[in-house]
Each structure stands twice: as C-alpha cells, then as structure tokens.
Amino acid sequence: KQEVTQIPAALSVPEGENLxxxxxxxxxxxxxxxxxxxxxxKGLTSLLLIQSSQREQTSGRLNASLDxxxxxxxxxIAASQPGDSATYLCAVIGGNTPLVFGKGTRLSVIx
Amino acid sequence: DAGVIQSPRHEVTEMGQEVTLRxxxxxxxxxxxxxxxxxxxxxxxxxxxxNNVPIDDSGMPEDRFSxxxxxxxxxxxxxxxxxxxxxxxxxxxxxxxxxxxxTFGSGTRLTVV
Numbered sequence: 001k002q003e004v005t006q007i008p009a010a011l012s013v014p015e016g017e018n019l020x021x022x023x024x025x026x027x028x029x030x031x032x033x034x035x036x037x038x039x040x041x042k043g044l045t046s047l048l049l050i051q052s053s054q055r056e057q058t059s060g061r062l063n064a065s066l067d068x069x070x071x072x073x074x075x076x077i078a079a080s081q082p083g084d085s086a087t088y089l090c091a092v093i094g095g096n097t098p099l100v101f102g103k104g105t106r107l108s109v110i111x
Numbered sequence: 112d113a114g115v116i117q118s119p120r121h122e123v124t125e126m127g128q129e130v131t132l133r134x135x136x137x138x139x140x141x142x143x144x145x146x147x148x149x150x151x152x153x154x155x156x157x158x159x160x161x162n163n164v165p166i167d168d169s170g171m172p173e174d175r176f177s178x179x180x181x182x183x184x185x186x187x188x189x190x191x192x193x194x195x196x197x198x199x200x201x202x203x204x205x206x207x208x209x210x211x212x213x214t215f216g217s218g219t220r221l222t223v224v
Contacts, residue, residue: 034212043202044215051211089154091213098144098167099204099213101154 002027006090006102013080014110021075021105023090028068030094035064035075038087038104047088048075080109115216117203123222129191132219135184136205144213145178145188146202154202160186161208193223 003026013019023033032051036044048057048064050073056065061078077084087104094100116135124130136143144159158168160180168178175194180186190197200220204213 032211036215041220043217044204046212046214049212091154096167098142098156098159100156103153 002030002092002094002097002100004090004092004100004102006088006105008105009103010106010108012108012110015080015082017080017109018076018078019080019107021077021088021090021107023073023075023102025071025073025092025100027094028071030068030092033064033066033073033090033092034099035062035073036089036091038089040086044089077107080107082109082111085109115203115205115214117201117216117219119219120217121220121222123224124193126194126223127192128223129189130193130197130221130223132188132201132203132221134186134188134203134216136186136203137214138184139207140205140214141183141208142206143180143186144204144206145186146204146215148200148202148218157188157201190221193221195223198222 005024007022034049035047038044050057050066063076066073085108087106089104091099091101118133142161145157146154148154157170158178163180178188200218202215202218204215206213
C-alpha cells in the first residue's frame with residue numbers, strides 16, 4: 001500500500017528565504033506526482049505535476065523535482081513571500097491506485 | 112471551464128439525518144473521485160469512478176455511505192444516517208482518463224451535530 005510522508009509538518013521562515021519541502025513515497029512504481037497548495041478553509045490548487053518520465057517541473061518561483069528510484073520529491077520555493085503561506089500537499093498516482101496524499105507541510109512566511 | 116463544482120459549500124445537519132453532497136466534474140474528464148479531509152487523517156479516498164462506473168469503493172467507511180454517478184456530468188455522495196464523526200470536508204475531483212493531473216472542487220464542509 002502506497003504511503004506518502006511529508007517533512008516537516010510545519011515550517012516558519014522569514015520573508016525572502018529560499019526553502020525546500022520534502023515528500024517521500026514507499027512504492028516507486030508511480031505514474032506521476034502532483035504538488036498542491038491549500039489555503040485555510042479552501043480547496044486544493046494544483047501547483048505542479050511531474051510525470052514519471054520527468055525529473056523536474058518549474059512554474060515561476062516554484063521548482064519540483066522527482067527521484068523515483070529513491071521515492072522522493074522536493075518542492076523548492078525561491079524568495080518566499082507572505083502570500084506563500086499555506087499548506088502544501090504532495091500526492092502520487094501509481095498502478096491502479098488513485099491519488100494518495102501526504103499529510104502536508106504547513107508553511108508560514110513571516111514579513 | 113468553471114472547474115469542478117460542488118454543492119452545498121457548507122452543510123449543518125442533526126445526527127440521524129440524511130445528507131447528500133453533489134459534484135459536477137469538468138466536462139470531458141472521465142474519472143471522478145470523492146475524498147474526505149479531517150485533521151487527524153488528512154485526505155482519504157472514499158470512492159472513484161471511471162466512465163461513470165464505480166471502480167473502487169474500499170475507502171467508503173461504512174454502509175451508511177453510498178455514491179452514485181448517473182451520468183458523466185453529475186455525482187452524489189450520500190450519508191444515511193449521518194453521525195457526528197462524519198463531520199469533515201468532502202472533496203470531489205476529476206481527471207482526464209490518462210490521469211494527467213486532478214482538479215479539485217472547493218469542497219463541502221459537513222458538520223453533524
């Protein structure tokens with residue numbers, strides 16, 4: 001059974017810092033990996049989708065990498081801003097298994 | 112496209128009452144998913160459909176939960192009778208058949224008192 005773990009569970013950084021959020025998964029036979037953002041009381045917004053044949057994806061200040069063999073992904077946020085404060089969720093799809101989520105990293109960027 | 116549309120946004124009901132949550136997926140998406148989010152357990156898959164057919168309902172917690180997808184543009188999740196422990200946010204999501212990314216609705220926040 002696929003399990004997704006995100007570390008740290010919570011993170012607080014001063015504005016302007018670069019930061020890395022970590023995600024690991026137990027079954028490396030995945031089709032793709034998706035990073036989401038969730039604001040308090042809101043739904044999930046897709047940030048980046050990495051297909052299994054890819055190693056990274058970039059969107060603006062965000063860069064996500066994927067290492068299938070080690071079962072790891074990282075989300076890099078450059079020059080963090082208070083507006084980046086949210087919970088970031090990592091999720092994987094594999095085999096016949098729909099999206100399996102980690103519990104998320106709650107990020108606070110302090111002005 | 113308006114995205115995945117869920118209704119209602121909020122639902123407060125008394126224990127024992129029937130609750131029906133609704134979802135309209137993105138047009139052209141062949142797969143639909145129902146998830147439940149709680150603080151303790153995070154996001155859990157309840158059931159999913161491919162081409163309107165239920166594929167895996169092993170995540171449905173009890174027989175009190177049922178889901179239907181009568182056509183490609185509509186799905187319901189029903190809880191009967193509801194219990195306080197069913198209080199959570201219920202999300203619907205859809206994806207193209209080739210699973211190139213999921214799009215989530217805004218969720219229904221259910222409170223059972």
